[in-house]
Amino acid sequence: MSLFKLKINGRDYQADVDPDTPLLWVLRDNFGLVGTKYGCGIAQCGACTVHLNGEAVRSCVMPVSAIGTGKVTTIEGLSKDGTHPVQQAWNEVDVPQCGYCQAGQIMTAAALLKRTPKPTMEQIDATMTGNLCRCGTYHRIREAVKVASTKGVK
Amino acid sequence: MTATRRDFLKIAAAAGGGLLLGFNWAESEAATTVVNAAGAAAAPGVGFNSYLSISPQGIITILSPNPEVGQGIKTAFPIIVAEELDADWTKVVVEQAPLDTKKFERQVAGGSGSIPHSWERLRKAGATARQMLTEAAAKRWNVPAAECTTDKGYVLHTASKRKLSYGELATEASQLAVPASVKLKDPNDFKLIGTTIKNVDNPKILTGKPLFGLDFYREGMLFAMIQRPAFGYKLKSVDSAAVKAMSGIVDVVTYDNNVAVVGKSTWQVKKAKDALKIEWEKADNLESSTDHDRLFKELLDKKEATVRRKDGDVDAAFKSAAKVVSAEFQCPFLPHSPLEPMNFFAHVRPDGVELVGPTQTPELARNETAKLLGISPDKVTVQLTRMGGGFGRRLKADYVIEAVQVSKLVNAPVKLIWTREDDMTGGSYRPAVRYRFEAALDAQGNMVGYKLRGVGINSGNSTREDNFPAGAVENLLIDSVEHKSPITTGAWRAPITNFLAFAEQSFLDEVAQAAGKDPVQFRLDLLAKAKQKPTGAIKYDIDRMRGVIELAAEKAQWGKKKGVSQGFSVYFSHRSYVAQIGEVVMKQGKPVLQKVYAAADCGVVINQSGARQQITGCIVDGIGHAMYGNLTFKDGVPEQKNYDTYRLIRLSEIPQVEVHFVQNTIDPTGLGEPALPPAGAAVANAIFKATGKRLRNQPFVEEDVFKGVS
Ligand code: FES
Numbered sequence: 001m002s003l004f005k006l007k008i009n010g011r012d013y014q015a016d017v018d019p020d021t022p023l024l025w026v027l028r029d030n031f032g033l034v035g036t037k038y039g040c041g042i043a044q045c046g047a048c049t050v051h052l053n054g055e056a057v058r059s060c061v062m063p064v065s066a067i068g069t070g071k072v073t074t075i076e077g078l079s080k081d082g083t084h085p086v087q088q089a090w091n092e093v094d095v096p097q098c099g100y101c102q103a104g105q106i107m108t109a110a111a112l113l114k115r116t117p118k119p120t121m122e123q124i125d126a127t128m129t130g131n132l133c134r135c136g137t138y139h140r141i142r143e144a145v146k147v148a149s150t151k152g153v154k
Numbered sequence: 155m156t157a158t159r160r161d162f163l164k165i166a167a168a169a170g171g172g173l174l175l176g177f178n179w180a181e182s183e184a185a186t187t188v189v190n191a192a193g194a195a196a197a198p199g200v201g202f203n204s205y206l207s208i209s210p211q212g213i214i215t216i217l218s219p220n221p222e223v224g225q226g227i228k229t230a231f232p233i234i235v236a237e238e239l240d241a242d243w244t245k246v247v248v249e250q251a252p253l254d255t256k257k258f259e260r261q262v263a264g265g266s267g268s269i270p271h272s273w274e275r276l277r278k279a280g281a282t283a284r285q286m287l288t289e290a291a292a293k294r295w296n297v298p299a300a301e302c303t304t305d306k307g308y309v310l311h312t313a314s315k316r317k318l319s320y321g322e323l324a325t326e327a328s329q330l331a332v333p334a335s336v337k338l339k340d341p342n343d344f345k346l347i348g349t350t351i352k353n354v355d356n357p358k359i360l361t362g363k364p365l366f367g368l369d370f371y372r373e374g375m376l377f378a379m380i381q382r383p384a385f386g387y388k389l390k391s392v393d394s395a396a397v398k399a400m401s402g403i404v405d406v407v408t409y410d411n412n413v414a415v416v417g418k419s420t421w422q423v424k425k426a427k428d429a430l431k432i433e434w435e436k437a438d439n440l441e442s443s444t445d446h447d448r449l450f451k452e453l454l455d456k457k458e459a460t461v462r463r464k465d466g467d468v469d470a471a472f473k474s475a476a477k478v479v480s481a482e483f484q485c486p487f488l489p490h491s492p493l494e495p496m497n498f499f500a501h502v503r504p505d506g507v508e509l510v511g512p513t514q515t516p517e518l519a520r521n522e523t524a525k526l527l528g529i530s531p532d533k534v535t536v537q538l539t540r541m542g543g544g545f546g547r548r549l550k551a552d553y554v555i556e557a558v559q560v561s562k563l564v565n566a567p568v569k570l571i572w573t574r575e576d577d578m579t580g581g582s583y584r585p586a587v588r589y590r591f592e593a594a595l596d597a598q599g600n601m602v603g604y605k606l607r608g609v610g611i612n613s614g615n616s617t618r619e620d621n622f623p624a625g626a627v628e629n630l631l632i633d634s635v636e637h638k639s640p641i642t643t644g645a646w647r648a649p650i651t652n653f654l655a656f657a658e659q660s661f662l663d664e665v666a667q668a669a670g671k672d673p674v675q676f677r678l679d680l681l682a683k684a685k686q687k688p689t690g691a692i693k694y695d696i697d698r699m700r701g702v703i704e705l706a707a708e709k710a711q712w713g714k715k716k717g718v719s720q721g722f723s724v725y726f727s728h729r730s731y732v733a734q735i736g737e738v739v740m741k742q743g744k745p746v747l748q749k750v751y752a753a754a755d756c757g758v759v760i761n762q763s764g765a766r767q768q769i770t771g772c773i774v775d776g777i778g779h780a781m782y783g784n785l786t787f788k789d790g791v792p793e794q795k796n797y798d799t800y801r802l803i804r805l806s807e808i809p810q811v812e813v814h815f816v817q818n819t820i821d822p823t824g825l826g827e828p829a830l831p832p833a834g835a836a837v838a839n840a841i842f843k844a845t846g847k848r849l850r851n852q853p854f855v856e857e858d859v860f861k862g863v864s
């Protein structure tokens with residue numbers, strides 16, 4: 001066990017955990033940030049996607065010891081009140097079915113739009129295909145990314 | 155289904171004023187604490203039977219008793235109540251009720267059955283409240299109630315240009331007698347039903363609020379994981395000394411054939427579980443998928459089978475046939491793999507048991523817990539969380555009972571978590587099944603004989619003997635054989651029909667081809683025959699089935715398009731009718747599914763958004779599993795353990811989907827399943843059209859036409 005200091009959603013957190021603990025479980029078990037989901041634990045489904053220094057990463061395979069001073073953003077910190085353009089678009093298109101995969105989908109889409117504000121269909125597909133949705137909301141995910149891209153993601 | 159006065163259990167002034175109207179939500183589905191976009195503080199008075207309450211501020215609270223698994227019932231039910239109430243939808247708040255068998259009936263999510271069972275009850279609940287509010291206003295104004303109308307949360311007296319809000323009237327209305335009968339709206343006057351309404355849980359889902367079972371946390375709770383035996387094995391010994399010394403591990407306990415690791419965090423418990431040294435011993439026949447292939451062939455030729463339906467004289471029909479068509483179809487086991495793996499919280503205390511988590515059947519969870527502990531069921535409470543999918547897996551209570559066992563053994567509140575690997579390897583699967591079809595054609599290409607045998611592993615009756623084309627064929631024999639295996643199976647979204655529909659609708663395509671007939675016309679001719687000259691019982695509505703066939707054919711311009719190959723499929727299951735047309739083009743010598751048209755008849759569409767997503771999601775699910783889903787066994791051990799080797803459909807692999815509904819005012823039926831069964835055959839029949847090759851086994855991706863396609 002070691003003490004790790006983390007910067008998450010603009011706030012300081014610390015946790016005394018085994019160094020190999022994936023960020024996912026530190027977020028969920030230690031900090032109560034349960035919006036980030038567990039789906040596979042092996043970087044296959046994307047349910048655990050968070051931003052590390054603005055880039056989408058799979059927190060289930062990211063040991064807490066590898067974060068260092070990196071800035072972590074989770075779904076809880078994407079916006080104060082659910083008004084990030086991607087969250088708005090997700091509501092407008094009414095994407096969620098069961099909803100379990102959606103935090104990961106939103107974080108993946110937000111990172112894409114930050115890098116590429118006006119993605120092509122191919123770019124949307126290439127990025128979003130990494131996130132599984134067992135309920136099959138893919139059509140709406142695609143559409144919502146397009147809608148969000150018209151709103152101006154910062 | 156008629157709601158009776160008995161259903162309106164209670165009427166009383168709510169604490170702090172307001173109207174509380176109790177009613178039974180028999181046969182509902184859906185749940186989770188949720189507030190719609192209006193946000194709004196909850197109205198006072200929570201704690202009655204299933205009910206709707208109206209606060210003096212006009213907030214309408216609807217308690218939702220049933221599990222929400224992604225089917226959207228938690229949004230659909232309140233829409234129905236709000237419609238008849240003439241409520242302002244932005245003032246509706248939906249709340250999740252715990253299991254309470256005294257107040258609610260059948261708190262279950264399953265079988266696409268909730269909407270049909272609750273439709274009239276929910277309408278009457280809303281209409282009763284509206285009538286009482288109207289009477290309260292009429293009294294105040296001293297005018298006949300018949301002169302008053304309602305709209306968006308107000309009672310109006312147009313002649314005198316007066317209006318009062320429901321909030322203002324709620325307390326007075328609550329003192330009136332519950333009317334013995336109420337008038338329901340003409341469906342043509344619906345304002346809310348049939349519009350596009352968003353998931354009431356969106357605000358929480360999209361901001362990552364704790365909603366799901368896995369998100370539940372209780373101060374002082376321990377985390378637990380279980381190492382279970384593979385199918386056909388028994389626990390021989392476990393060496394847990396080293397594991398007990400690992401950081402964060404509180405205990406390692408053994409019960410039945412399971413080894414449970416209990417500790418302070420998910421990760422520590424997972425590491426410890428992986429480090430367990432366990433010896434298993436063979437207890438049963440260790441089955442492998444290769445054995446099953448051989449077994450199926452034996453069972454198909456078996457003399458004895460359970461006859462499910464017999465019409466006319468099949469032997470004679472086949473003897474005199476001008477042509478006989480036959481084909482066999484096989485599917486593998488499938489895990490349900492909802493994205494949220496199995497988990498449950500249990501706290502076994504001396505005075506009772508507290509359960510919290512995702513379950514499609516909370517009453518079963520409670521009763522099995524009571525049975526296990528030898529206590530009365532009323533000592534067990536069950537709180538429902540939103541579920542990250544279920545697909546039938548959470549109809550079972552095995553994982554709930556595990557949480558109870560472990561909590562009891564370690565005498566602490568415990569959250570039991572399955573890893574994805576546990577979920578895929580320790581589960582209960584869609585049974586593997588094989589079908590053999592034979593059809594006898596006369597000289598004119600009419601199907602005069604039809605035989606189907608279904609053989610399956612722990613599949614129960616693998617046929618649905620009254621499905622179309624039963625009723626349209628004079629001589630018919632449908633039977634089944636079941637093989638008992640240590641591999642556990644269970645209801646998987648659209649049980650049995652999820653593969654049977656593929657086999658039946660593919661086979662009919664083959665028969666149409668052999669008869670030299672257009673596949674759509676072939677089915678229409680059979681339906682016409684079933685109507686004019688029915689054979690035996692007919693358990694589907696011929697006109698409604700014809701309706702979806704014609705609508706799909708019209709929308710997809712069946713047979714009129716150049717450059718694409720179309721395939722047709724139609725199915726009646728779980729009370730709704732769905733026809734689908736798949737469109738395939740060839741790219742670099744390989745078939746690519748471009749588009750699927752769906753035409754559905756589920757009666758009145760309650761919520762356009764939810765209904766369209768259920769159809770689209772079912773098609774994605776149906777195609778995805780038909781294309782890629784495959785769980786194989788080697789000596790009782792599943793060979794796929796996670797999404798790296800078990801393939802689910804991904805976003806880049808979906809076809810376009812276009813959904814159409816038959817417009818009618820028939821009482822609504824469910825949509826959680828019915829669009830899944832027809833999907834596989836619409837694709838396979840289109841691929842046949844494009845390539846001349848029949849796909850008869852799932853997953854398609856392992857068939858020749860897809861070889862070399864990644
Ligand atoms: S949980 Fe991290 S990718 Fe699946």
Ligand code: FES
Pocket residue numbers: 096097098099100101102132133134135136137224493542543
């Ligand atoms: S909405 Fe259920 S997994 Fe995506």
